[in-house]
Amino acid sequence: MSKQSNPELVNGKEVVPFQLPQVPYMSPDLVIPGVLDQFLEDDHLWVPTSDSVSFKPLLLNTSAGYYVNLLRVRKSGVLSCHRHTGTVHAFVLKGRWYYLEHDWVAEEKSFAYEPPGETHTLYVPEDVTEMITLFIVHGGYTYVDAYGNATGYEDVFTKLESTRAHYQNIGIPMSELEKIIR
Template sequence: MNEANIRKPDEQAIAYQHAQPADMVADIVHPGVLDKWLEDDHLWVPTTKTVSFKPLLLNASQGYYVNLLRVRQTGVLSRHRHTGPVHAMVLRGRWYYLEHDWIAEQGSYAHEPAGETHTLYVPEGVDEMITWFHVTGGYTYVDPQGVALGYEDVFTKIDAARKHYESIGLGADYVKRFIR
């Protein structure tokens, strides 16, 4: 490669000198997500007695969400089909899909393609599973034959979080800190 084509790094510790775009949405920063947030049961949004989530980003304008999912049960969590791709990083515990031969355990990354249908299973001996999920589109919950039973997307997540935050005294508007 010609040395004239090699990009030199900008090593000046000088902030960008112009305004950001006028219609740009604000940054979201949640300190302590991997420690203090995990321990604060108050902010986990329950979906069942043993399954809950903590939103990090609920992107209504682009139809995706990023959240922490916590499961405190062994067995089948759900069988679902993705309308878009999913990225996952396991923070605690382990899980797998009945349709695959791999196990996602603490420290693992998984990519799930759009269109895939699978059954999430938390094995014996896992008291708590927490996974970071970036979900594009939504899930259609199905029976073993693929018959639709329900769905979940960024809008159902927003509604669930709004109701939970209202019920614990933070107010329905608390969810706005996660919405973009």
Template sequence: MSQTPAIPISGDVPPEIAVAALPDDDRVWVPQADGVFFRPLLLNRITGQWCNLLKVTRSGIVSRHRHPSLVLGYVIKGKWKYDEHDWVADEGSFVYEPPGEIHCLRVPDDCAEMITFFNITGAMIYVDENGRQVGYEDTFTKIDLCRAHYAANGLGADYVDRFCR
């Protein structure tokens, strides 16, 4: 019986990532807005994909936005909803967001803290109540926010590099 030769792997393949999703060090959470933080898990500069935890420590509207590509989410703690829909995503909920839909993420008044894992490819486009773009974020803006935050809090600007691919 002959053996199949091993398939060579390019030396350019980036290494795997295996990190505790919920960090022991609160400095890893990057402030994004009042009471809104993210914890990077993957920031892919080639495909534009980014995975992170979103933590919100206040109730109310977090953002009105849309995505050009699908978004997948999993609620780890708390709950949230989109004003445009009847459902509530609570602990253990899986969420699929279709590309192009505008929605307004809201954390209800009875939720002190929400943490959700999001897997996003491409941009998150912030829009006003008329659907006009007022800002965006993507892998590169996330990296910049992380570098500035980690440089300022003692982890070092290069701390974000462990999540970059």
């Protein structure tokens, strides 16, 4: 929707949108209206990784090597020990969690920043029945044991493949997945 035919005035001055073309080959914007309501109420959109853990991808940026997703955990205890290859930003929407290696707790409405190279063990406390956190993950995770031995990995490409398989399994058109890939 363009407002060019009906210009707005702010403090008596006309507000004019950018008048030149956008950069060629730029990825399109992505807006997902009502993301929290839609995804918190619709279980089939969550991609299961185990009986108690699932994620809902919001953006899979294969060209820049990062992803944005909601992570949902419905069981207390250790989720994983992992090392980051890039930065991670987290915003807790529901419940709480912490890392065994740190003295802080990420509670509802909290923000956490995790630097590249950080290795830690995510733990959901016993009294938390459901944890949902928005994660913005640059690079990937290497899953490790307590002594740093690699046991697996996860990145935008593994998230893409898990999502593709889940969507195919439950009949969601691939065009829905393609909407969130950049």
